[in-house]
Amino acid sequence: MKLNVNGESHQFDGDPAMPILWFVRDMLGFTGTKFGCGMALCGACTVHVDGAAVRACTTPVSFAENKRITTIEGLAKGDELHPLQKAWQQHNVPQCGYCQSGQIMQAAALLAKNASPADDEIVSAMSGNICRCGTYTRIHAAIKTAAEELS
Amino acid sequence: MSATRELSRRGFLRMGAAAGGLVFTLQLLPFGQRSAAAAAEAAAAVLPGLSPNLFVELQRDGGVIITCHRSEMGQQTRTSMAQLVADELEADWARVVVRQAPGDPKYGDQNTDGSKSVRLNFTRLRQAGASVRQLLHLAAADTWQVPVAECSSELGVVYHRASGRQLGYGELVDRAAALPLPEPASATLKTRDQWRYIGKAVASVDLDDVLHGTARFGMDVQLPGMLVAVIARPPVVFGRVKSLDDKAARATPGVVDVIQLDPPSPPVAFKALGGVAVIADNTWTALQARGKLEIDWLDGDNGDYDSGQFMESMVATVGKPGTVVRAQGDVDRALAGATKTVEAVYRAPHLAHATMEPPAATAVVTAASAEVWACTQNPQAARSSVAEALGLKPEQVVVHVTLLGGGFGRKSKQDFVVEAALLARATGKPVKVVWSREDDIQHDYYHTISAQYLKAGLDAEGKTIGWLQRTVFPSIGSTFNAGQVSPLDFELGMGAQDNPFAIDNLRIEKGEAKAYTRIGWLRSVINILHTFSAQSFACELAQAAGADPKDYLLQLIGPARTVELPDLPVKYANYGAAQAEYPIDTGRLRHVIETVAERSDWNRKRKQGRALGIAAHRSFLSYVATVVEVEVKADGSWIIPSVHTVIDAGTVVNTDHVTAQCEGGTVFGVSCAIGAISFREGRAQQSNFHDYRVARMSQAPRMIDVHIVPSSAPPAGVGEPPTPPVAPALCNAIQVATGKRIRDLPVPLRL
Numbered sequence: 001m002k003l004n005v006n007g008e009s010h011q012f013d014g015d016p017a018m019p020i021l022w023f024v025r026d027m028l029g030f031t032g033t034k035f036g037c038g039m040a041l042c043g044a045c046t047v048h049v050d051g052a053a054v055r056a057c058t059t060p061v062s063f064a065e066n067k068r069i070t071t072i073e074g075l076a077k078g079d080e081l082h083p084l085q086k087a088w089q090q091h092n093v094p095q096c097g098y099c100q101s102g103q104i105m106q107a108a109a110l111l112a113k114n115a116s117p118a119d120d121e122i123v124s125a126m127s128g129n130i131c132r133c134g135t136y137t138r139i140h141a142a143i144k145t146a147a148e149e150l151s
Numbered sequence: 152m153s154a155t156r157e158l159s160r161r162g163f164l165r166m167g168a169a170a171g172g173l174v175f176t177l178q179l180l181p182f183g184q185r186s187a188a189a190a191a192e193a194a195a196a197v198l199p200g201l202s203p204n205l206f207v208e209l210q211r212d213g214g215v216i217i218t219c220h221r222s223e224m225g226q227q228t229r230t231s232m233a234q235l236v237a238d239e240l241e242a243d244w245a246r247v248v249v250r251q252a253p254g255d256p257k258y259g260d261q262n263t264d265g266s267k268s269v270r271l272n273f274t275r276l277r278q279a280g281a282s283v284r285q286l287l288h289l290a291a292a293d294t295w296q297v298p299v300a301e302c303s304s305e306l307g308v309v310y311h312r313a314s315g316r317q318l319g320y321g322e323l324v325d326r327a328a329a330l331p332l333p334e335p336a337s338a339t340l341k342t343r344d345q346w347r348y349i350g351k352a353v354a355s356v357d358l359d360d361v362l363h364g365t366a367r368f369g370m371d372v373q374l375p376g377m378l379v380a381v382i383a384r385p386p387v388v389f390g391r392v393k394s395l396d397d398k399a400a401r402a403t404p405g406v407v408d409v410i411q412l413d414p415p416s417p418p419v420a421f422k423a424l425g426g427v428a429v430i431a432d433n434t435w436t437a438l439q440a441r442g443k444l445e446i447d448w449l450d451g452d453n454g455d456y457d458s459g460q461f462m463e464s465m466v467a468t469v470g471k472p473g474t475v476v477r478a479q480g481d482v483d484r485a486l487a488g489a490t491k492t493v494e495a496v497y498r499a500p501h502l503a504h505a506t507m508e509p510p511a512a513t514a515v516v517t518a519a520s521a522e523v524w525a526c527t528q529n530p531q532a533a534r535s536s537v538a539e540a541l542g543l544k545p546e547q548v549v550v551h552v553t554l555l556g557g558g559f560g561r562k563s564k565q566d567f568v569v570e571a572a573l574l575a576r577a578t579g580k581p582v583k584v585v586w587s588r589e590d591d592i593q594h595d596y597y598h599t600i601s602a603q604y605l606k607a608g609l610d611a612e613g614k615t616i617g618w619l620q621r622t623v624f625p626s627i628g629s630t631f632n633a634g635q636v637s638p639l640d641f642e643l644g645m646g647a648q649d650n651p652f653a654i655d656n657l658r659i660e661k662g663e664a665k666a667y668t669r670i671g672w673l674r675s676v677i678n679i680l681h682t683f684s685a686q687s688f689a690c691e692l693a694q695a696a697g698a699d700p701k702d703y704l705l706q707l708i709g710p711a712r713t714v715e716l717p718d719l720p721v722k723y724a725n726y727g728a729a730q731a732e733y734p735i736d737t738g739r740l741r742h743v744i745e746t747v748a749e750r751s752d753w754n755r756k757r758k759q760g761r762a763l764g765i766a767a768h769r770s771f772l773s774y775v776a777t778v779v780e781v782e783v784k785a786d787g788s789w790i791i792p793s794v795h796t797v798i799d800a801g802t803v804v805n806t807d808h809v810t811a812q813c814e815g816g817t818v819f820g821v822s823c824a825i826g827a828i829s830f831r832e833g834r835a836q837q838s839n840f841h842d843y844r845v846a847r848m849s850q851a852p853r854m855i856d857v858h859i860v861p862s863s864a865p866p867a868g869v870g871e872p873p874t875p876p877v878a879p880a881l882c883n884a885i886q887v888a889t890g891k892r893i894r895d896l897p898v899p900l901r902l
Binding site for chain 1: 358367433435839841
C-alpha cells in the first residue's frame, strides 16, 4: 500500500495490521513519535491522520491508506515553527521531552478544531496524554498562549 | 535551523552506515538556533580541537564543546553542567555545544541519582572552566608578549585593553596547546556578582530537538542491521522457564530467533531477569511473536507473595517494640504521663517508576568488546554490569548515554542493558532490547511497601511531649544482599532519624521485613513514606491540640537551631554530606513554612468544599514546604485547584529548571499519593496505565506557585525534595475538607 507521511509517499508491503507507530519509527526512521504504552492510554504516540489526532500505537497502517499522516517531524512548515512549538519554547515546557511530541500533536489537533478552548476544555482534551515529569501546568499555559497567537 | 537539523539527521544516518554502526552522533547533540553553526562545524571538523581537560574542547573556529558526564532525564543537567563550565570559561553560550560523556571512571561520579549532580560538581566544573580560561590568558599574553595580568576575557575573546588587541579563543588554540594547563584547584573563580550564566534561567540545550522530534532517546537508537528483542520475563522474581513451545513465534515472518536467558542467582542486583527473548527485524513483529510463546513458569520462593497479607504482617511488626535507631529523653514515661495520647498506623503501597520511555538498550558485542547505547542513569554501572555478564573487562566495554525519557531511579538499574549485551552476543548482531509498558510495570525495581506506627503524648497545654515512631519496610539493601531484612542507614536517614522536631522525649525504631520482589529507589525514596506518616501525624496532633496545623508544625519544629544527631545507634547518613557543611537547620525549615503560608494566604477562609493542607520536609539537604489546596465535590471526587511550594536549595544554577523540578516533583508527589502496585501469587497485579494510576492533567494541580528562597548556602538537591511533602499535604487538606483522615495510600479518586 501507499502511505503518505509528512508529505512524502512511501510504499509499504508489510503487515497491514502494523500500527502506524512502528511503521514511522522502524521503517522510516521518524523516531519523534514515541512508544509509551501500546494501548492508547498515554498519548506519547499521537500523530495526525488527515489532521485528526490518533494514537499511532493502536492504529494500523491500513487505516491511513490514501490519507495523510503527519508526525512531529512534519508539524513545522519548513523553518516556520507551529505556534504551539513556539509557545512550548516560550514556556520552556519540556523536561525529559519524551512525551512532548504527543502532547504537541494532541494540542495541535485541539486548536485546529477549537481555536480558543476554555480551561476545562484543555484539561479534558489533554488528559489522555501522560507526562511523568509533570509539565502539565506549562502545557496548559502554552496552549493558551498559542491559542491567543492564532486568534 | 531546519537546514542544520536536516544535516544533523542525515549526518546521523550517514555516519551510522559508514562506520558499520559503531559511530553514533549522540555523542554530539547539537542544540538551538544559536549553536547551529557551531554544531555543524563541530560535526564536520577534520582537525580535532584542543581538550585541555575532560570537560572542555576548544575548537579552532571558536566553538566550545562542553562534556556533560551526568545523565539527562529532564532535570536539565546537560544545561546546568554546561552553565557551570561556560560561566567560568567566559564562553559565548551561542557557541557552546554539549557532548555527552560515555561511562568512564575518569569523569568521577556519573551515578545520576540522589539529586547531587550540582552539589558534587559545582566547584569542580567551575574550576575546570576557570583553569582553561586562565590557559587562554597565558596563550594570549605569550602571543602579545604582555603580562598575563593585563589580559582579560569576555564571551569567547581575550582582550589586551591597553593596546586594544583581541584574539578569539579559537585563534589561541595552537598557542594554548603548547602550554601546561594551570592547576584547576588554584584557578581564581568569579565572584557571585560576576556570574553570567549561573543562577539564570538559561533555556535547555535540548529544547529545540525535543520540539522537532529529533531528540534521541534510548528507545530511538537505530543501527544498520540491528535486530529488535522483546523478552517474556518470569512473572515472579527468580522464577524460571519450566517448559516452552516457541513454534508459533518462530514461524512468524520477520522473527530471527528465540533465545532463552538464564535466571539470575541471588542477589538480584542489576542482573537480567531471564526468560525467553524473541528476536525480530522490527519491533512490531517481535511484540506480536512474543504473544505467541507458550511458556509454563516455575515460580520459586517468591511465588507466594501477596502484598495485602504482607502489609498486615508489617502492621503486626510495628505493633511491637523494634530496634532503636534514635532515642532521647524517656518516651515511655512521657507517654504514660501525657494528658492525651494519639496513635496511628500509616500504610503505603509499592509504586512503579513508569518512566514515559520504558527501558531500552542497544548493544554490539564481539569476542573482546562490547559497545552499548542506553538510557542509563549510571553508565559506569552499566559498563561494569555488562562486563561482568559477558566476562569482559570494564575497559572492553563502551557505554554511550542517550537522553533518558524519564529516570526517577529506574534507569539506575542496569538489567535492561545487560539483556541487550547478552542477546547481542548470542545473535552476533546489533540488538535493541525494547521493554513494553507491561514489562516495565510488572518487572520494576519497585518503591518499597511500608507500615509506620506513630504515637505521641500531649500535655495539658496541647504541647507534644513524647514521640514514638516505628518504621518497617523491605529494604533496598535486599536487592544487593538477599538476606537483608532491616533498613540500611541511609534509608533511616530519610525522614525518620533526622526528625527535626524539638521534642524532649523521642524514639525512632526499626523493624524487620523481607523482600519478595525487586526493591529500588524512586524519586525521593524512603522520604516518600516517612514524610507521609510524620507530616500527616503532625497535622493529627495539631487537631488533637485544637491548634492550627501550620502553627502547630512550627511549634513542633521549635526555635531556629541546628539539630545535632550525635552518638546514634545507627549512623546518620545526611545524604553522604558532612553535617558541618550541610546541617539540619530548623531556621531554614521554619522559613520555607512561613513563606509558603504567606504565599498561599494560609489564614484566608476558603469557600465551601475547599481546604488547605501543609507539609514540610528537609531531604537531599534542601528544605521544602508545600501547601495543597483541594476541592472536594458533592460526589466525592476531588481536584487540586492550587499548590504553593517553597524550596531552599542553597545556591541554584538555573532558576527556571529549579522551578520546573518543583512543579514536576509536585505532580510526581500526587502520583505517589494515588498510585499503587499490588502483588498476588508473586505477580504484580497492574500492567499499564489503565490500572496503574499516575497523575494526568485532570488530577494534577491546576496552578503551581513556586518560590525559590534566595540563598548563597552550598548547593543542595533539587530533583527529589519537592516530592515528599505532597502526599501528606494533600491528605491533610482532604481531612479538613471532609473530616476523613487517610492513613492508607493510595488516596481514592472518589472519597
